[in-house]
Amino acid sequence: MSVIIILILASLAVALTFLGGFIWAVRSGQYEDTCTPAMRVLTEDPAGAKPDPLSPKHSKKP
Amino acid sequence: MAGEGQSPATRMLRRQNSVIESLSKAQGQSHPVRPPSARGTDACFHCGEPCPDDAFARDEKPFCCLGCQTVFSLLQENGLGQFYELNSAPGTCIRAAAAAVKWGFLDDPAVREKLLDFADERQAKVTLHLPAIHCVACVWLLENLFKLHPGIGRSLVNYTRREAAITFATDRIQLSELVALLASIGYEPELTFGEMEKPPAPLRKKSWLQIGIAAFAFGNIMLMSLPAYLGLDSLNGPWFRAIAGWLSLGLALPVVTFCASDFWRAAWWSLRQRVLTLAVPIALGLAAIYGQSLFEVLAHRGPGYCDSLTGLIFFLLCGRLFQQKTHDRLTFDRDYKGFFPLAVIRKTAAGEESVAISRLQTGDRLILRHGELLPADARLTEGEACIDYSFVTGEADPVTRTAGDHLYAGGRQIGGAIEVETIKPVAQSYLASLWNHDAFRKRRNDDLDSLTNRYSRRFTVLVVGIAFTAAAFWIFSDASRALKAFTSVLIVACPCALALAAPLTHGTAQRLLARLNIFLKNAPVIERLAGVDTIVLDKTGTLTCADARGVEFQSAECGLPSEASGRRMGARSAELSMDEAQWLASLTRHSTHPHSARIHQALGAAPLPVDGFRETPGGGIEGEISGRRILLGSRSWLERRGVACRSRGNEALPEPGEKSAPPHVGSYTCMAIDGRFRGTFVLANTLRPEVGQLLAQLGGRFELALLSGDHVHEAARFQKLFGPRATLRFNQSPAEKLDFIRALQKSGRRVMMVGDGLNDAGALKQADVGVAVVENIGAFSPASDVILDAAQLPRLAQVLKFSRQAARVVRTGFVISALYNLVGVSIAAAGLLAPIVCAVLMPVSSATVVAFSCGTTLWLGRRIFASLTQPEKISTPAPLLEPAVKLVEAA
Numbered sequence: 001m002s003v004i005i006i007l008i009l010a011s012l013a014v015a016l017t018f019l020g021g022f023i024w025a026v027r028s029g030q031y032e033d034t035c036t037p038a039m040r041v042l043t044e045d046p047a048g049a050k051p052d053p054l055s056p057k058h059s060k061k062p
Numbered sequence: 063m064a065g066e067g068q069s070p071a072t073r074m075l076r077r078q079n080s081v082i083e084s085l086s087k088a089q090g091q092s093h094p095v096r097p098p099s100a101r102g103t104d105a106c107f108h109c110g111e112p113c114p115d116d117a118f119a120r121d122e123k124p125f126c127c128l129g130c131q132t133v134f135s136l137l138q139e140n141g142l143g144q145f146y147e148l149n150s151a152p153g154t155c156i157r158a159a160a161a162a163v164k165w166g167f168l169d170d171p172a173v174r175e176k177l178l179d180f181a182d183e184r185q186a187k188v189t190l191h192l193p194a195i196h197c198v199a200c201v202w203l204l205e206n207l208f209k210l211h212p213g214i215g216r217s218l219v220n221y222t223r224r225e226a227a228i229t230f231a232t233d234r235i236q237l238s239e240l241v242a243l244l245a246s247i248g249y250e251p252e253l254t255f256g257e258m259e260k261p262p263a264p265l266r267k268k269s270w271l272q273i274g275i276a277a278f279a280f281g282n283i284m285l286m287s288l289p290a291y292l293g294l295d296s297l298n299g300p301w302f303r304a305i306a307g308w309l310s311l312g313l314a315l316p317v318v319t320f321c322a323s324d325f326w327r328a329a330w331w332s333l334r335q336r337v338l339t340l341a342v343p344i345a346l347g348l349a350a351i352y353g354q355s356l357f358e359v360l361a362h363r364g365p366g367y368c369d370s371l372t373g374l375i376f377f378l379l380c381g382r383l384f385q386q387k388t389h390d391r392l393t394f395d396r397d398y399k400g401f402f403p404l405a406v407i408r409k410t411a412a413g414e415e416s417v418a419i420s421r422l423q424t425g426d427r428l429i430l431r432h433g434e435l436l437p438a439d440a441r442l443t444e445g446e447a448c449i450d451y452s453f454v455t456g457e458a459d460p461v462t463r464t465a466g467d468h469l470y471a472g473g474r475q476i477g478g479a480i481e482v483e484t485i486k487p488v489a490q491s492y493l494a495s496l497w498n499h500d501a502f503r504k505r506r507n508d509d510l511d512s513l514t515n516r517y518s519r520r521f522t523v524l525v526v527g528i529a530f531t532a533a534a535f536w537i538f539s540d541a542s543r544a545l546k547a548f549t550s551v552l553i554v555a556c557p558c559a560l561a562l563a564a565p566l567t568h569g570t571a572q573r574l575l576a577r578l579n580i581f582l583k584n585a586p587v588i589e590r591l592a593g594v595d596t597i598v599l600d601k602t603g604t605l606t607c608a609d610a611r612g613v614e615f616q617s618a619e620c621g622l623p624s625e626a627s628g629r630r631m632g633a634r635s636a637e638l639s640m641d642e643a644q645w646l647a648s649l650t651r652h653s654t655h656p657h658s659a660r661i662h663q664a665l666g667a668a669p670l671p672v673d674g675f676r677e678t679p680g681g682g683i684e685g686e687i688s689g690r691r692i693l694l695g696s697r698s699w700l701e702r703r704g705v706a707c708r709s710r711g712n713e714a715l716p717e718p719g720e721k722s723a724p725p726h727v728g729s730y731t732c733m734a735i736d737g738r739f740r741g742t743f744v745l746a747n748t749l750r751p752e753v754g755q756l757l758a759q760l761g762g763r764f765e766l767a768l769l770s771g772d773h774v775h776e777a778a779r780f781q782k783l784f785g786p787r788a789t790l791r792f793n794q795s796p797a798e799k800l801d802f803i804r805a806l807q808k809s810g811r812r813v814m815m816v817g818d819g820l821n822d823a824g825a826l827k828q829a830d831v832g833v834a835v836v837e838n839i840g841a842f843s844p845a846s847d848v849i850l851d852a853a854q855l856p857r858l859a860q861v862l863k864f865s866r867q868a869a870r871v872v873r874t875g876f877v878i879s880a881l882y883n884l885v886g887v888s889i890a891a892a893g894l895l896a897p898i899v900c901a902v903l904m905p906v907s908s909a910t911v912v913a914f915s916c917g918t919t920l921w922l923g924r925r926i927f928a929s930l931t932q933p934e935k936i937s938t939p940a941p942l943l944e945p946a947v948k949l950v951e952a953a
Contacts, residue, residue, distance in 0.1 A: 005305065012282065012309075019278045026270045036201060036221040043148060043202040 108134050109248075110151030114648060115671040130155060133247050140209045145199050152199035154248035165238040165245075167405040167416035168253075174237055177253075181232065185215065188237065189227045190251040192244065195219065204249065211235055211243060255402035255419045255437070255488075269386070272321040273379045279313040280372040286310055287369040300362065307359035310368035317372045318352050321379060340518040343525055343557050348375070350552035367553065370904050374558050377908055385565035385572075385585045398472070398494055398820055402437050406430070409481065419488055426484050430475040438484045439491040442467050445480035449473035454492075454796070454821050472820060478681075513589055513869060514564045517876055518557065525555040528887060550890035555883050558904060559911040563875030566915040571868045574923040579851035580861060587847045589872075590831050591865035593812045597760055598803060598825065600817035601770035601780070604835045605753050607852065612748035613664035617741040638741075645687040646733070648672050649694060653683045657731050658694075661743055682731075693734040694743075705734040752856035754783055759859040761785045765811070769799045771821050800824035816858070820844055833858075860926050867922045875915050882907035 025031065104113045107123035108130035118125040121138075125131040133153060137145055145152060167173055180187045195201065201219045204226050208214045213234025218227045226249075230240055241251055286306040288294075329345030332338065348371065355366025408417040409427040417426075419437050427443065430436060436449075447463040454472035463469060469482060471491035488494060529551040536544035568585030575582060582588065599605055615638050638646075648670040650662040675685040681702075682695010693700055697707045731743040760766060767789040768780055774792040781790055791802065803825045806813050815822065815829035818836065823844040826832030834846035835855060843849055850858070886903050 004302065008286070008305075008309070011285070015278060015282055019274065022274045022278075023271060026267050026274065029267075031266065031270045033220045033222065036219055039198045039201050039221055040205075042198050043144070 105151055106130050106153075106155070107146065108151065108153035109155035110153075111155050112669055114669040117671065126155065136210070136247065137203070142203060142206055142209055145203045148199035148202055149197045152197050152203075154194045165241045165416075167418050168238040168241055169236050170418055170421075172421065173404065173418045177237070179227070184233065185229055185231050186237070187227060187229045188240070189225055190241070190244070190253075191223075191225055192249045192251050193224055194249045195221065195224045195226075200249070203247070207244075210247075211240075214240065253404040255404055269379070269383055272324075273376070273383060276317050276321040276372060276376040276379055279317045280369070280376045283310045283313050283369045283372055287365055290365045303365060304359070304362065307355075307365050310366060311355060311359055314352065314355070314368040314372050317375050318348065322348060322375050324382075325375075325378070337515075338519045338522045339515045340521075340557060340561055343518065343522045343555065344378070344561060346522075346526070347552055347555065347557070350549045354549045354553065370553075373905060377558060377905075378561055381562045381565040381569075384569040398823070401435070401472070401820060402488075403435060406434070406437055422484060422488055424484055424487055428482050428484065429479055430482060431479045432476060434475055436469055436471055436473045436475070436482065437491075438471050438488045439486040440469050440471075440482035440484045442469055443481045443483050445478060447480045448476045450476050454819070513872055514560070518560070521557065521560070521880075525551065525887075528555070532890075547890065547892070551887055554886035554890045554903070557879065557883070559879030559882060559907045560876060562908055563879060563911050563915050564872050566912055567868055567872045567875065567919050570916050570919040571864065571923065574920065574927070575861065575864075578857065578927060579854050580857070581849045583847045583849075587831060588865045588868050590812075590847070591814070591862060592869035594764070594814040594831055594862065596765045596767065596806055596811040596813045598767045598769055598806070598813055598815045598829070600799075600815075600819070600822050600825075601768060601776075602747060602772050603818035604816055604822075604855075605749060605768075606747040607750050607837070611664075612746040613660055614744040614746070615741055616744060641688075642735070642740075644668065644670060645690060645692055645735075646694065648687050649675070649683060649685050649692055652685070653677055657743075657745055658683065660745055661694075661731070691736050694731060697730070697732050700732050700734055700739070705732075705737060705739050707732050707739050749783075750852065750855055756856050756858055757783050757785075760862075761788075764862075767791070767802075767806075769794050769802060769817075769822075769825065771795070771799075796821045796824050800828050803828045814862075816850075818843075857927070864923060864926050867926075868919055871915060871918045871922070874918075875911050878914060879907060879911050882910070 104124040105111065106113050106126035108125055111126040111130075113119075113124040113126045116124065118128055118131045120131050120134065123134070125134065130153060134146075137143060168177070175181075178186050178188050192204070195204070201221055204219050205217055207217045207226075207228065211234075213231045215229035215231065217229070219225070220227070228240065230237075235243075241253070244251060286309060290303070290306070325341055325344050325348065328339065328341035332341050351367050351371040351374075355368050355371065358364040358366045402419055405416045405418050406422070407414050407429045408422075409429055414429060422428075422438060428436075428440065442463055442465050444465060447467070447469065449461055449463060449469060451461065451470070451473045454470065468485075471486075471488070471494065529548050532551055533544045533548035536547050565585065568588050571588050572582050572585055617638075643665045647662055647665040647668070649672055650658040650665070651669050652672060652675045653659075670687050672685040672687050675683070677683045678695070678699065681699035682693060684691070684693045684695075686692070693703060693705065700707055731745065733740045733743065757766065761784070765787070766784050768784055768791065770790075770792050771794055772792060777790055777792060781788070784790065791798075794802070799822060803813050803815055807828070807830070813829045814831040814833060815825045816833045816835060817826055818834060822834075826834060826844055826846045831848065832846040833848040833850055834843040835850050835852050836843045837852050882903065886907075
């Protein structure tokens with residue numbers, strides 16, 4: 001009989017993981033702008049093309 | 063870098079661009095090889111403007127001006143050539159951009175501090191509003207800004223808001239340099255006085271979290287309640303029921319406290335205001351459900367109603383989010399500060415300096431150049447002022463002032479530079495004083511008077527009455543049944559469906575209107591639109607506009623321009639030959655002066671190369687085309703250059719600034735070819751198309767009035783348009799307009815004000831519904847409830863009809879939900895309500911109302927607006943879709 005308890009707890013644990021993911025996504029601002037990311041996929045950048053967000057120190061391209 | 067390693071998306075876009083190029087070549091050019099300096103209409107590779115010749119061509123690509131060519135070279139050199147692959151001619155024409163602005167004032171610590179989001183010793187972050195952002199290529203270029211300067215770090219574009227958040231190293235690049243760099247590539251940020259005091263954009267994080275958590279709890283509780291509904295829980299014994307009950311209560315707790323917090327707050331607020339709003343029965347219902355559930359679980363009586371409770375809150379939150387549709391690009395509460403620049407040029411002993419408007423003091427000497435705005439009341443000390451007050455007073459013609467004259471804030475100088483001395487602080491000047499009026503201080507409470515709340519007042523009293531009666535009825539025979547009946551009534555009557563009817567109808571209507579470029583500030587505006595019985599319209603800029611249709615050419619051969627003898631340009635006046643039209647079109651294309659732009663638009667001929675183009679601010683423009691020397695400008699300027707501006711009848715032409723008698727309405731621009739006076743362009747304000755039809759439609763149902771800051775010379779014409787009963791007032795100051803609206807309201811009228819400029823700002827604010835008419839969505843508009851694309855003005859009658867029908871849909875929704883409540887409450891009052899009935903009745907009633915509200919509103923909207931053609935400009939997502947649409951078409 002206790003198997004149903006385990007199942008309930010397991011399903012709740014999975015659901016809570018997803019809820020955690022959702023809360024993280026909202027808090028990191030992913031729901032603030034839902035239009036621009038869709039445009040970004042149309043462009044393409046080679047790997048490493050983005051600057052380091054914290055230290056804007058890189059040499060100018062030749 | 064334009065090599066092999068491109069993504070399919072880029073390749074698709076390239077192919078699409080080449081298809082477009084070949085198509086445009088096939089249509090526009092009969093000669094496959096274009097001879098140098100021949101009459102060509104190649105589109106500029108950067109901005110898409112037609113190019114007259116190969117003067118600025120580079121890498122076999124045509125450019126219309128040096129500015130566009132420079133940006134192209136700059137991007138190529140820095141490996142940003144992909145910009146041109148993402149969209150055809152994605153740039154902003156640099157030639158059309160304003161003259162070089164000094165950005166030095168941005169490094170003023172006080173200004174800097176207000177503009178920056180964040181700053182430390184090494185780096186800073188700034189969010190700039192860049193109105194020029196319009197396509198995928200813009201987003202890409204701005205996010206690769208770091209390639210243009212080593213001091214720039216990450217930049218992130220928000221397309222819907224037209225904003226870019228840029229991080230930069232403060233020791234490598236100054237804010238002023240960053241802004242100058244952006245301006246040089248065509249993305250000049252909008253830096254207005256209002257921008258400095260703008261509160262940060264509200265975040266929607268909390269709404270999303272509330273919905274997510276409510277959905278999570280709703281789903282999981284439903285899963286655990288299902289066995290109870292199906293009678294399966296008895297198989298597992300009483301402990302299962304207890305665990306399911308406790309888990310449900312635990313899951314519902316954050317929903318009741320966090321997710322529903324706004325409903326509690328609203329109910330508490332309305333009780334403190336001693337007004338019964340819909341929030342009160344909702345809060346009562348929620349409290350009753352949670353209390354009943356707690357009691358049942360504690361007393362081991364049942365699983366409670368947590369599933370219904372969380373479901374209810376989830377639906378309510380969804381309804382609220384649907385209604386809170388915001389238009390990120392638009393601002394509905396701007397004041398004069400949004401119109402003022404951030405800085406002006408001040409003259410000091412040492413020379414000229416840029417100074418932020420907030421630091422301006424009385425007695426400062428300012429220098430205003432062509433097109434610049436006077437931020438404070440001032441006295442003219444030097445130069446000849448020609449001030450355009452159209453945005454402040456609604457007067458169409460600019461006025462001439464001489465040294466010593468008093469100038470009001472908000473005027474725009476046209477012509478050469480002038481020097482003024484400020485005599486009042488910015489906040490106490492003529493324009494700003496309008497905002498000190500108490501109409502701007504009191505905040506209108508949309509909520510209290512809404513249809514929903516009028517209904518809910520009676521509803522709440524009724525429900526509480528029934529609950530107590532039922533309890534009193536049972537208390538003598540069966541005490542436990544009395545409690546159950548009491549809570550059941552509150553639970554069943556919880557106005558979920560009622561609370562959904564209005565938001566969904568309004569939300570749907572709002573979306574439908576937004577697709578037609580009619581934007582509502584918030585949903586309750588629909589209800590106020592439905593109640594309007596008087597419509598007050600502004601004249602200049604609202605009913606009339608300055609476009610190509612108002613341009614007339616009057617040859618020197620036929621005396622003074624008049625409506626009888628003047629011929630419209632559109633009809634290809636025989637007075638102006640095709641060649642002459644082409645010369646003028648080529649000349650005017652180089653000037654950004656509004657008159658030049660209108661004449662250019664009216665002529666619409668293919669451009670020719672112009673030699674020795676020169677623009678004299680306040681005078682005119684000149685240049686040599688096909689060997690002819692052409693001058694276009696004011697009469698005094700032409701006369702100073704030795705052209706006798708006399709028509710055949712030897713009558714002198716009136717000066718542009720003079721108040722002219724009808725029908726000579728508008729401004730004049732004179733033209734001379736090879737030193738001989740050729741004729742005059744009359745630039746008049748013309749009625750927008752279909753205005754007559756609109757007024758006829760409105761006149762039958764509404765009382766109409768016209769308020770104009772302009773002089774009375776067109777009174778008769780407008781009286782005919784408005785009908786004999788309408789009130790027409792001319793020479794109205796902004797304060798008089800406001801008072802007129804207030805007087806109408808005092809006599810019990812519900813007034814809609816339709817206006818465009820700052821001179822209407824007071825009236826727009828005071829009116830029950832303020833409608834701002836704008837030529838360009840996203841451009842400046844004064845505080846209002848509705849922002850209407852000028853092209854949609856003829857639809858005003860349909861919009862009003864639609865809003866009345868929407869109000870009727872809300873009322874019908876109330877009736878439906880009331881019927882459900884009636885059935886539910888009568889069972890509940892008998893104390894017979896089984897949980898399963900309760901659980902089914904609630905979602906079914908909500909679903910019916912949702913389907914009815916959305917469906918009916920959509921159907922009505924389609925029926926009203928279907929007969930009209932779709933607007934050409936579609937709101938926000940259009941540029942994103944364009945490439946895909948073109949691809950499909952090309953295929």
